[in-house]
Amino acid sequence: MTTPEPLVEVIDLRKSYGAVRAVDGVSMTVDRGEIHGVLGPNGAGKTTTVESIAGLRTPDSGTVRVAGTDPAADRARTTRLVGVQLQEARLQPKIRVGEALTLWSALYPDPVPWRELAARLRLDGLLDRRFDDLSGGQRQRLSIALALVGRPELVVLDELTTGLDPQARRETWSLVRETRDRGTTVLLVTHSMEEAQQLCDRVTVIAGGRDCATGTPAELVGGADAATVTSFVPSGPLSLDEVAALPGVATVRAEGDRVVVGGSEDLALELVGWLEGRGVVPRRLRVAEGSLDDAYLTLVSDPAATTEEATR
Numbered sequence: 001m002t003t004p005e006p007l008v009e010v011i012d013l014r015k016s017y018g019a020v021r022a023v024d025g026v027s028m029t030v031d032r033g034e035i036h037g038v039l040g041p042n043g044a045g046k047t048t049t050v051e052s053i054a055g056l057r058t059p060d061s062g063t064v065r066v067a068g069t070d071p072a073a074d075r076a077r078t079t080r081l082v083g084v085q086l087q088e089a090r091l092q093p094k095i096r097v098g099e100a101l102t103l104w105s106a107l108y109p110d111p112v113p114w115r116e117l118a119a120r121l122r123l124d125g126l127l128d129r130r131f132d133d134l135s136g137g138q139r140q141r142l143s144i145a146l147a148l149v150g151r152p153e154l155v156v157l158d159e160l161t162t163g164l165d166p167q168a169r170r171e172t173w174s175l176v177r178e179t180r181d182r183g184t185t186v187l188l189v190t191h192s193m194e195e196a197q198q199l200c201d202r203v204t205v206i207a208g209g210r211d212c213a214t215g216t217p218a219e220l221v222g223g224a225d226a227a228t229v230t231s232f233v234p235s236g237p238l239s240l241d242e243v244a245a246l247p248g249v250a251t252v253r254a255e256g257d258r259v260v261v262g263g264s265e266d267l268a269l270e271l272v273g274w275l276e277g278r279g280v281v282p283r284r285l286r287v288a289e290g291s292l293d294d295a296y297l298t299l300v301s302d303p304a305a306t307t308e309e310a311t312r
């Protein structure tokens, strides 16, 4: 087996828009042949990061390389290396599927024969259909086809399945897996933990313009120190700062009336004993395995802010 070699390397990327520091020191790598997810809150800098990788934005500082190429310096090569489906990508409403595929393939020196691509993405029955008359899932299939027609090494997909029904979403996931299995590396921006867990080989979490964790979904869950999540509605006043200080507690937050505590495997028992000692009954008690959702919330939240705000 050959050693995996990063296709994309980003080192200390920074980009501001006026006074807004959109990206403030992101470093990440994307290995060849993986589906790499980028997760993070709204405005975290995900799109700016992936568009810098795609050569669509010019960083203020830092290094970006795709297969050794600097996307900001060599637009022509980057256009061949990177296929892009972007958040706001919309085609002219009246364009037909077949016309869009013909037009796009004319932009590249060695395109995939578009009829073959249309068949692979189950668009062959829709070639005469206007863009405006396509369903959400069909539009996404077309946008993947357009991103792949130039035989890119990397395809960038930004919020691909937002707004799709569960069936169309699963169908889109299979197409993304198939794309990876055919040798194209995938960089995928998503807000869906389920999508990250089901689809991504590795994930980078970006918050506040910085990368704060990278790993497989399982590594992120394991590394979050929240093997279990215990939640309950306390029968009386409870200081979350005191809960946060208990041994084995990794995270504490309030969700409405409910207190949610992440921590070690035996935490639930210890917590119930501790609450009993203070005369507080943990009503509607639930104990669950840690999930990527919990790991993510821990990574992107400011622990000081959550414990203070939840104290009552």
Ligand SMILES: Nc1ncnc2c1ncn2[C@@H]1O[C@H](COP(=O)(O)OP(=O)(O)OP(=O)(O)O)[C@@H](O)[C@H]1O
Pocket (backbone or CB within 6 Å): 017, 020, 021, 022, 023, 040, 041, 042, 043, 044, 045, 046, 047, 048, 049
């Ligand atoms: N062209 C621009 N001009 C000015 N500000 C911008 C521009 N693009 C992004 N920003 C700002 O930079 C910050 C990061 O934006 P970016 O779109 O990279 O974040 P994001 O993580 O992709 O967000 P979302 O999940 O909401 O799409 C935000 O505060 C955004 O308002």
